[in-house]
Amino acid sequence: MGAYVIRRLAWLPFVLLIVSFITFALARFGPGDPVAIAAGQIRDPEVLAQVREQRGLDGSIIEQYGRWLRDAVQGDFGESFIQQGYSVSELIFPRMWVSAQLGFLALVIIFVVGIPLGLLSAKLAGTWADPAIIGSLLFLQAIPVLVLIPPLLWLFALQFNLLPVGGWDGLFDIWWIAGVIAIPIPDPHLYLPLTAFTLPGFVGVARLVRISALEVNTLDYVRTARAKGLSETAVQWRHVFPNSLLPLITVFGLALSGIIEGALFVETLLGIPGIGRFLFEAVTSRDYDVIMATTVIFATAFILANLVAELMYGLVDPRVRLGASRN
């Protein structure tokens, strides 16, 4: 197992190197001269050359990339071209924190809601309710987030005035009772983004739980449990439930990567100051160093999510890691 983990982890820096180089080349190849943007109104060639050197934009693209890489591994991602005077790290970390909180909550909700729905569906197999549950979840998955958000906003924010139109105000509000007892309640800004993140994700979890619960139900040891007189509740909770959760770790990576990519749209449409919206703004305003840093961070998160899922899979199913070492 140790060797397997190390081999998979060694893959990460290699892929990151490729991602960062492709991104770097694309960003430099794109339209608009970053030096002209950074220098503003000044067109003096001497000043331009100075800015070029200062920003590390002189020399060949390989040299430029080498410099960027050297700084990046030391945690220096350069300076924003648009918000001048701010380093990219300064701008990016608060936004990452917002996205991470939101993403983590969404992931938890997907599993907490998806698992019972899957078990319920398996229990109702053979009746009309089973295909109805899975079918409606599949339908929710088919609605693009881009189409889903405006009606939700209209309904909850404009029509009934229940929720804010967008923005972000931390995870919790504190309700003070008599000025002494503090009760944390979820901030109203959370509901819409969490809905948009989780609705498309339920079906993946629910379907997998359903299939494996149906499979486990036919196994010998479940029959034995029933035969020795255990109540149906005990059979379900003690024998079927834990064993049908095993395959779930395979959708973990999928759910997480869905959330990471979804952040681009959800955060942009709902005005949440997270990393997805930051990337959207950087791409539209051609803020080079921000594009570089956010893409690399996105890729890292994405690769780590898949890696964790794969490692957990290998932990549960020895065939995966043995098969991998044979190649």
Place this chain on the structure above:
Amino acid sequence: MTMTAAQEVPYEESSAGESPWRGVLRRLVRKRLAMISLAVILLIYAGGIFAPLLAPYGYNTQDLDHGLEGPSAEHWLGTDRLGRDMLSRTLYSARTTVVVTTAVVLSGSLLIGNGLGLLAGYKGGWVDAIIMRVGDVFSSLPALVMLILINATLGPRVEDFARWVEDLTGIDGIVSSGFHSYLLVFGALSLFFWVGAARVIRAQVLQLRESDFILAAESLGASSGRVIRSHLLPNVSFLIILSVSATLGGIAGSEIVLTWFGVGVQNAPSFGAMIFDGSGARTFQSHPHLLLVPGAVVTALLFAFNLFGDALNDAVRGR
């Protein structure tokens, strides 16, 4: 071409005595939901293919007296901000979806995906290693982020190149028809939609490679190309269909998302652009049809793709 090659090979299923293709078709036709999904897909695709015949107006024709109006007898699905007929724009947007999915399936899934999958599985060794490692890199990238980046940075370059070609050859309308942006979308999507097909095909070929009939063909002196074309390809044709049906929704969705971002197809109608125009809570409050029309069509299409893909999967696996 691959389809006919697959169909020409009559291989019998010993138990039932009917060809496996007919078995799959029989099981598929019995699934009511699959048939409804197929009908929805065919309806939207037919709408797209025959858009020039079906659309009551041109997709850019403006009716300035009737801007931003709901459904009426003149404009069945209403008009948008510029007074353009929503029904016509929907049909032409479906046309974009048809063109993009077909081209990407042909180039990405079928050509690159199957070609590389067959090659990797059959050749093995360093060919296999290189192809599959490149695939690993692509599948570990956040596809959407990379697609947006590729299109945003290369878009203006491709446009410059298209203008240069226009000047050089005297061919007109490459840029104004948005042809160059289609090419970029095809290329970028193909880059990311071949890995799944290649992996599935390779795994199957790895097993087939050891079978007697391949050994027999090789001992008779068949070249690698011939073994792949005439012996391996027909035997993975089911998987090819499955992997194609699994990626269709993703391809259609990606084009819509890219165009929504403003980096997809240009100068041509697309669901992405329509949805973008209808976004915004205030817009939705006063003119819901701007979002509901394209939103409903896209949701129906993606839903149908998913349901049909599932049913096809079941039918091929004998359920």
